[in-house]
Amino acid sequence: MRLLTHNMLSSNIKGVTNGFPLLIEAEKVVEKPVDFNPDFLRNIFPKIDWKALVAAARAVGYGELPDTADAAMLESDDFLRHLHHALLQLHLEEGALVCPETGRRFPVNKGIPNMLLHEDEV
Amino acid sequence: MKLKQLESLLGTLQQFSNPKIELEQYPTGPHIASRMLYTAENSFGDVTDKVVADFGCGCGTLGLAAALLGAEHVIGLDIDAQSIEIASTNAEDLELDMDFVQCDLRNLGWRGSIVDTVVMNPPFGTRRKGADMDFLSVALKIASQAVYSLHKTTTRDHVKRTALRDYNAKSAEVLCELRYDVPQLYKFHKKKEVDIAVDLWRFVPRGV
Numbered sequence: 001m002r003l004l005t006h007n008m009l010s011s012n013i014k015g016v017t018n019g020f021p022l023l024i025e026a027e028k029v030v031e032k033p034v035d036f037n038p039d040f041l042r043n044i045f046p047k048i049d050w051k052a053l054v055a056a057a058r059a060v061g062y063g064e065l066p067d068t069a070d071a072a073m074l075e076s077d078d079f080l081r082h083l084h085h086a087l088l089q090l091h092l093e094e095g096a097l098v099c100p101e102t103g104r105r106f107p108v109n110k111g112i113p114n115m116l117l118h119e120d121e122v
Numbered sequence: 123m124k125l126k127q128l129e130s131l132l133g134t135l136q137q138f139s140n141p142k143i144e145l146e147q148y149p150t151g152p153h154i155a156s157r158m159l160y161t162a163e164n165s166f167g168d169v170t171d172k173v174v175a176d177f178g179c180g181c182g183t184l185g186l187a188a189a190l191l192g193a194e195h196v197i198g199l200d201i202d203a204q205s206i207e208i209a210s211t212n213a214e215d216l217e218l219d220m221d222f223v224q225c226d227l228r229n230l231g232w233r234g235s236i237v238d239t240v241v242m243n244p245p246f247g248t249r250r251k252g253a254d255m256d257f258l259s260v261a262l263k264i265a266s267q268a269v270y271s272l273h274k275t276t277t278r279d280h281v282k283r284t285a286l287r288d289y290n291a292k293s294a295e296v297l298c299e300l301r302y303d304v305p306q307l308y309k310f311h312k313k314k315e316v317d318i319a320v321d322l323w324r325f326v327p328r329g330v
Contacts (some may be wrong), residue, residue: 001221001222001223002195002219002221004173004195004221004236005195005197005221005223007233007234007236008232008233008234008236008237009223009231009232009233010231010232010233011231012229012230012231019231020231020233032219034219037171037194039171040171040194043171044173044236047234047235047236048236049233049234088194088195110210111210111221111222112203112206112210112222112223112224113223113224114203114224114225115223115224115225115230115231116201116224116225116226117226117229122229
């Protein structure tokens with residue numbers, strides 16, 4: 001699972017008011033090369049929850065993203081390459097996503113998070 | 123990529139080995155899948171360089187078709203782990219990247235408007251009434267540009283009315299009517315193969 005997908009997923013357990021962002025427990029992280037597409041990055045930047053992305057990247061061991069970011073940074077090739085790497089090339093392969101309110105763990109196996117809820121969580 | 127080429131690549135994909143009737147698992151054939159995604163890209167520009175979600179992805183046919191047409195990020199969502207496993211193998215065989223999330227779409231937690239386009243071949247709701255409309259309702263909340271979906275032609279008026287009135291769709295348009303081959307997959311199927319008329323829809327969510 002790419003961190004771009006993580007940037008959209010949220011815990012939807014009954015009673016949880018803010019299930020985003022999910023915390024990441026990383027056991028195995030893999031990198032898969034993707035063609036660099038600066039236009040895509042410029043388009044998607046305003047839709048990204050930046051704080052969640054920075055925290056996710058750090059949780060998988062990637063510290064190159066700045067704490068805050070604004071659109072002016074999209075002029076920088078370095079910044080775009082780091083963003084590209086964080087959003088599209090890093091994959092959480094094994095580990096878990098953890099609900100920020102309840103601590104409930106959603107396991108990630110072979111890169112696939114299992115977000116199914118138990119009966120009493122719906 | 124040419125339509126013919128897309129169709130023949132999709133024809134190589136592995137399909138359900140033990141389809142589950144309660145989930146109405148029917149494969150999306152390469153003919154329909156290739157036309158659906160080809161139209162989405164060539165008539166509307168909704169695929170290349172976009173973020174695409176495949177709802178109820180099953181073996182991944184529609185999502186992989188999107189990836190073949192140059193979608194930047196594709197996510198397949200399905201409730202069934204076995205289907206996702208097949209889809210994931212299919213992605214590897216084609217050397218394509220596709221993310222998967224195992225979830226029940228009816229209680230999916232989701233943030234933001236990152237997904238541009240949702241493509242889906244939902245359960246038609248013959249086993250559990252309204253299943254296709256549940257999918258559509260969620261799709262129109264998550265997509266920011268367009269939703270492409272298949273529904274039985276006999277439900278056309280209902281689909282249109284509900285999408286516009288209840289699901290906040292700005293427009294709902296039937297792009298074409300297709301024949302959907304239903305192979306003899308399940309024991310209760312008496313005939314060897316039947317085809318049913320389905321509509322290929324394009325919905326535009328409000329707020330675009």
